[in-house]
Amino acid sequence: MAETTRVRDFVGYGRNAPRVRWPGEEKLVINIVVNYEEGSEYSVLDGDDHNDGWGEYDYEVDPAIRDFGSETHYEFGSRVGIWRLARLFDRFDVPVTIGACATALERNPEVAQWVRESRHDVIGHGYRWLEYNRVDREVEREHLRLAVESLERTTGERPLGWYLRSFPSEHTLDLLVEQGGFLYDSDVCNDELPYFMEVSGQQLLMVPYSKVYNDTRYLLNPTYGSPSQFFESMRLGIDYLCDEIDHGLGPRMLTVGLHPRWSGQANRASAVRDLLEYVSGKEGVSFMRRLDIARWWLDHHAEWTGAR
Numbered sequence: 001m002a003e004t005t006r007v008r009d010f011v012g013y014g015r016n017a018p019r020v021r022w023p024g025e026e027k028l029v030i031n032i033v034v035n036y037e038e039g040s041e042y043s044v045l046d047g048d049d050h051n052d053g054w055g056e057y058d059y060e061v062d063p064a065i066r067d068f069g070s071e072t073h074y075e076f077g078s079r080v081g082i083w084r085l086a087r088l089f090d091r092f093d094v095p096v097t098i099g100a101c102a103t104a105l106e107r108n109p110e111v112a113q114w115v116r117e118s119r120h121d122v123i124g125h126g127y128r129w130l131e132y133n134r135v136d137r138e139v140e141r142e143h144l145r146l147a148v149e150s151l152e153r154t155t156g157e158r159p160l161g162w163y164l165r166s167f168p169s170e171h172t173l174d175l176l177v178e179q180g181g182f183l184y185d186s187d188v189c190n191d192e193l194p195y196f197m198e199v200s201g202q203q204l205l206m207v208p209y210s211k212v213y214n215d216t217r218y219l220l221n222p223t224y225g226s227p228s229q230f231f232e233s234m235r236l237g238i239d240y241l242c243d244e245i246d247h248g249l250g251p252r253m254l255t256v257g258l259h260p261r262w263s264g265q266a267n268r269a270s271a272v273r274d275l276l277e278y279v280s281g282k283e284g285v286s287f288m289r290r291l292d293i294a295r296w297w298l299d300h301h302a303e304w305t306g307a308r
Contacts, residue, residue: 040101081264102150124159214257227271
């Protein structure tokens, strides 16, 4: 049954979007979210009733047996892909956000150590990379608790943001408020600016994600034919937003979603490199961590929305 207590909002900020002020008076801030999911996906080895798909093609192994092809594809992301992306972020001195599934970091302590040592922030991405709209409320509640404890242990910091695999449940936001300690959620994809939503009688900040500026488009029709098309898509979005802002629209934010098993491949990493290089030379555009965007909005939103 559909959850009926939360009313859909088709209006948002409407034609009079707020005149946001970003740090340094930037007109566009970009947040890269690296979805670190490898080792937390569906697997019969972990007691699931099926294996997660490879993503690169549609062939499926009998769900009753292990899928070694998909397992090694995910392992590429944790063994090679994440380090290729890490080297790029270091080369261009770009702060990013690690969307971490808790069990994935548990299974690769070296990646967890890199996160602890870096200046990147962490957003919780579930205890495992599951479709939480298919589990009951108690399971989701327990996985939320386990994820918070696990990520605090592996990264040294409690996650202050949250988002799930594409399909959050009808209970997700209420459970975040119940758990407490979260500054924001990113399960929505319905705006280009943060906004507040009333959840369980409280105002919860929503920092929208994007499935468009995302390397999943290598796999979903219509797909990118080459990494250059992924970069070109990012460039066009950045340029158009900047053009709108130059013609009177208030500043905006843009989220780019990456996955180590996909964008960590050498050919596709070239698109990430080109994006970092392009933004580094683009006036009025800079990268921000997701946590910094959330904190900035919480501290300053009254200046442009008039809210108190």
